[in-house]
Amino acid sequence: xxxxxLSGSALNQPRxxxxxxxxxxxxWLLALPAILxxxxxxxxxxxxxxxxxxxxxxxxxxxxxxxxLANFADMLSDRxxxxxxxxxVIYCLFVAPLSIGIALGxxxxxxxxxxxxxxxxxxxxxxxxxxxxxxxxxxxYLLHPSIGPVNALLRMVGAGTPxxxxxxxxxxxxxxxIGVWENVGFNLVLFLAGLTAIPRELxxxxxxxGARSGWxxxxxxxxxxxxxxxxxxxxxxxxxxIRVFDTVQTLTQGGPxxxxxxxxxxxxxxxxxxxxxxxxxAITLVFLVIVLGLxxxxxxLIDRRVHYG
Amino acid sequence: xxxxxxxxxxxxxxxxxxxxxVVLAPYIWMVAVSVKPQDEVFKASLSLIPQKWALIENYxxxxxxIPIWTYIVNGLIxxxxxxxxxxxxxxxxxxxxAKLNFRGRELVFGFVMLGLLIPYQTTALPLYxxxxxxxxxNSYTALIAPFTCSVFAIFLFRQFFxxxxxxxxxxxxxxxxxxxxxxxxxxxxxxxxxxxxxxxxSVVAHWNDLFWPLIVIQKGDLYTPAMGILAFRSVEAGEDYxxxxxxxxxxxxxxxxxxxxxxxxxxxxxxxxxxKG
Numbered sequence: 001x002x003x004x005x006l007s008g009s010a011l012n013q014p015r016x017x018x019x020x021x022x023x024x025x026x027x028w029l030l031a032l033p034a035i036l037x038x039x040x041x042x043x044x045x046x047x048x049x050x051x052x053x054x055x056x057x058x059x060x061x062x063x064x065x066x067x068x069l070a071n072f073a074d075m076l077s078d079r080x081x082x083x084x085x086x087x088x089v090i091y092c093l094f095v096a097p098l099s100i101g102i103a104l105g106x107x108x109x110x111x112x113x114x115x116x117x118x119x120x121x122x123x124x125x126x127x128x129x130x131x132x133x134x135x136x137x138x139x140x141y142l143l144h145p146s147i148g149p150v151n152a153l154l155r156m157v158g159a160g161t162p163x164x165x166x167x168x169x170x171x172x173x174x175x176x177x178i179g180v181w182e183n184v185g186f187n188l189v190l191f192l193a194g195l196t197a198i199p200r201e202l203x204x205x206x207x208x209x210g211a212r213s214g215w216x217x218x219x220x221x222x223x224x225x226x227x228x229x230x231x232x233x234x235x236x237x238x239x240x241x242i243r244v245f246d247t248v249q250t251l252t253q254g255g256p257x258x259x260x261x262x263x264x265x266x267x268x269x270x271x272x273x274x275x276x277x278x279x280x281x282a283i284t285l286v287f288l289v290i291v292l293g294l295x296x297x298x299x300x301l302i303d304r305r306v307h308y309g
Numbered sequence: 310x311x312x313x314x315x316x317x318x319x320x321x322x323x324x325x326x327x328x329x330x331v332v333l334a335p336y337i338w339m340v341a342v343s344v345k346p347q348d349e350v351f352k353a354s355l356s357l358i359p360q361k362w363a364l365i366e367n368y369x370x371x372x373x374x375i376p377i378w379t380y381i382v383n384g385l386i387x388x389x390x391x392x393x394x395x396x397x398x399x400x401x402x403x404x405x406x407a408k409l410n411f412r413g414r415e416l417v418f419g420f421v422m423l424g425l426l427i428p429y430q431t432t433a434l435p436l437y438x439x440x441x442x443x444x445x446x447n448s449y450t451a452l453i454a455p456f457t458c459s460v461f462a463i464f465l466f467r468q469f470f471x472x473x474x475x476x477x478x479x480x481x482x483x484x485x486x487x488x489x490x491x492x493x494x495x496x497x498x499x500x501x502x503x504x505x506x507x508x509x510x511s512v513v514a515h516w517n518d519l520f521w522p523l524i525v526i527q528k529g530d531l532y533t534p535a536m537g538i539l540a541f542r543s544v545e546a547g548e549d550y551x552x553x554x555x556x557x558x559x560x561x562x563x564x565x566x567x568x569x570x571x572x573x574x575x576x577x578x579x580x581x582x583x584x585k586g
Contacts, residue, residue: 026488027411034402035417037394037458042424045432045439052434059438102328109325113318116325122572123329126336129568129575131517133535134557137542138335141342141550147353149338156355181332189580243428246519250539264430264520271434272524281434288431295426 052281059275071282081283083258084266087172088242091262094176095183095241100233102180103187104226108218110188111195121192125185132182132246139178140165140251165251168259175260178247183240187233194229198222235298239291263287339561343367343554350550367551368559371541374552377559379530380537384560387452387522387533388512394457395511396504403466404492408478418467424460430520437524451525452533456515462507469503470496509578516564534560 028035053071057064075081110120127135142150143164151161164174202221211220245264248254254261254269267287271280337357342350346363371377405411406418432455440451473496481495497504519535526532532540541556568575 023409023488024411024413027405027409027414030401030405030409030488030492031417034398034458034463037398038420038424038460040439041436041455041458042427042432042460043420045435046427048435048438049431106325106328109321113313113321115315115318115322118572120325120329121576122569124332125572125576126565126568127332128579129513129564130336131535131538131557131561131564133517133519133538134561135335137538137553137557138339141554142335142338144550147351147550149334149353149355152353152355181335184332186580189576193580243430245430246517246535249519249523250542267430267433268520268524272437277434277438284431284434288427291428292426 049281049284052278053285054282055278057278059271059277064278067278071279074279075282075286080258080261081266084261084263087259087261088244088263090172091176091179091244092238092241094173095179095244096234096237098176099180099183099237100187100230103184103233104191104230106184107188107191107195108222110192112214121189124188127182128185133250135182136178136247136250139181139247143174166256168256171252171256171260175244175247175251179241179244182247183237186240187237190229190233190236191226194226195222198225232298235294239294239298242287242290242294263290339554339558342550343558345551347549347551363551367555370549370552371556371559375537375541375556376530377537377556380532380534381560381563383449383531384516384534384563386449388515390449390453391456391515392508392511394453395459395462396507398457399459399462399466400497400500401489401492403463404470404488404496406463407467407470408473408475409488421460421463421467424458425464429455433521433524440525446525447528447531449531452522452531455521459507459511462511465503465507466500469500473499505574506578509575513564513575513579 054066054068055064056067056070106120106124110117142148145151145161145163145166148164150164154161162170164170198221202225203217206217206220209220211217243264244262245268248260248262248265249268252260254265263283264287267280267283270276270283341357341359344362344364344367345359346361346366349359349361349363402417406414406421436455440446440454445451445454478491478495481491486494516533517535518533519539522533522536523539526536529540538553538557538560542553
């Protein structure tokens with residue numbers, strides 16, 4: 001359509017020369033669909049959420065008032081919000097170290113030999129591509145207090161059989177375990193990339209320096225060389241786990257008694273269940289600030305990555 | 310690397326296999342329970358093979374009680390609808406950012422970088438208001454439109470296009486091609502690897518998404534696979550794990566099968582692009 005007319009005029013040589021340097025009109029035209037979609041779907045909604053956070057707007061209300069920081073003040077005395085922050089932090093502090101540690105261990109094991117590399121990598125990555133809601137349902141069966149295989153196993157060895165998803169003591173640990181299961185494969189692949197980038201000569205050199213066992217080679221070579229990858233993986237895992245929602249919504253709906261209420265679910269609940277848009281927007285801002293904080297650390301780290309090569 | 314004798318490799322393989330078994334446990338049980346009759350499920354035995362097969366009952370119950378194919382088709386329409394617009398909008402914009410000099414380019418790119426920092430859940434409230442105002446709740450538009458501008462796609466394609474030699478583009482200009490036909494005839498064919506990686510990332514993300522569909526869809530005939538499982542669970546099959554696992558398996562299978570056929574591409578696509586999370 002439009003390009004017929006444009007290619008006609010492109011035969012004009014002086015115009016061609018100008019276009020090598022760039023024709024601003026065409027450039028803006030090419031970017032226009034994306035710019036319009038960006039304005040409508042990202043920038044304006046972002047500004048709107050910033051504004052909403054300082055209002056008492058409720059969905060369906062005819063008017064609203066600017067209430068300054070009142071929403072943020074309300075959070076301080078909101079026990080659901082307090083539980084939500086606490087649980088989200090516990091969840092992240094559970095999922096990140098475990099999924100990173102396990103992924104690193106498995107990556108080193110996979111790299112240590114040549115058999116089955118692709119197979120194990122694929123198996124561990126499988127949860128990343130699986131529908132979370134469906135897999136959460138499978139975990140619900142596995143962790144079922146009376147008919148679940150996990151407790152059947154525990155009964156066989158004579159151990160206690162907790163109500164994994166139904167007791168407030170265990171629920172966040174159980175969700176955290178599912179989170180570890182979901183994230184290990186992702187981190188594993190990042191570590192595998194980091195491991196293959198370590199020059200083989202370093203291991204040979206470390207042997208000359210007396211590092212005979214695999215254990216001492218790991219601490220002398222692998223661990224320091226993986227430093228940049230490690231910092232990067234930590235931030236990525238944190239930003240992934242702070243967004244936990246699907247498993248909570250599927251399995252516990254924040255219960256029992258708010259013991260598994262998490263940030264995104266609180267935003268969803270306040271906004272789309274109680275229709276308190278102003279308050280929900282304020283919590284959204286808290287969520288955004290945390291994510292931006294993590295991203296800020298990440299960009300700092302990427303700068304450092306350059307030094308390591 | 311030289312291959313060690315199998316006997317020395319056994320401890321490593323044993324450890325890896327044990328871990329693999331834990332990771333695979335939910336899949337194994339999902340398949341096993343989906344063919345077990347209810348009374349055997351409630352016996353809580355650790356046997357994986359059913360004494361009496363209930364394949365027909367369980368899968369039959371799923372097909373009878375929920376329109377699972379509709380959910381799967383909805384999922385496909387939404388994922389590929391989103392992908393179509395993301396690529397359609399991102400490719401020309403990324404080309405302009407990578408290869409054309411124009412005033413405001415840095416500004417536009419700055420906004421792209423800003424967009425990369427914003428999780429999509431942040432903008433849900435205003436988007437819901439807008440979609441409600443337009444009377445578009447419960448529609449494919451509501452599921453697709455919010456994701457049509459992928460700053461990540463723009464960023465990724467821009468990085469990729471910068472590596473395409475200027476000579477190639479200038480040659481096309483001398484041949485009389487306009488910028489629009491350069492984009493579709495020169496750039497797009499060269500962008501296939503980046504586009505494949507992005508496509509896998511995008512489809513996996515949106516096939517698995519629950520947060521946004523839950524907000525804008527109330528009508529059952531527009532449910533996505535994830536919502537379908539939730540609905541089936543709450544109304545029909547609270548404790549009927551056989552049917553529930555059958556439904557879960559049916560909606561998990563498409564992506565898992567695609568992954569098994571093209572795992573290298575999947576792993577590349579998701580980890581390369583997964584930096585966005």
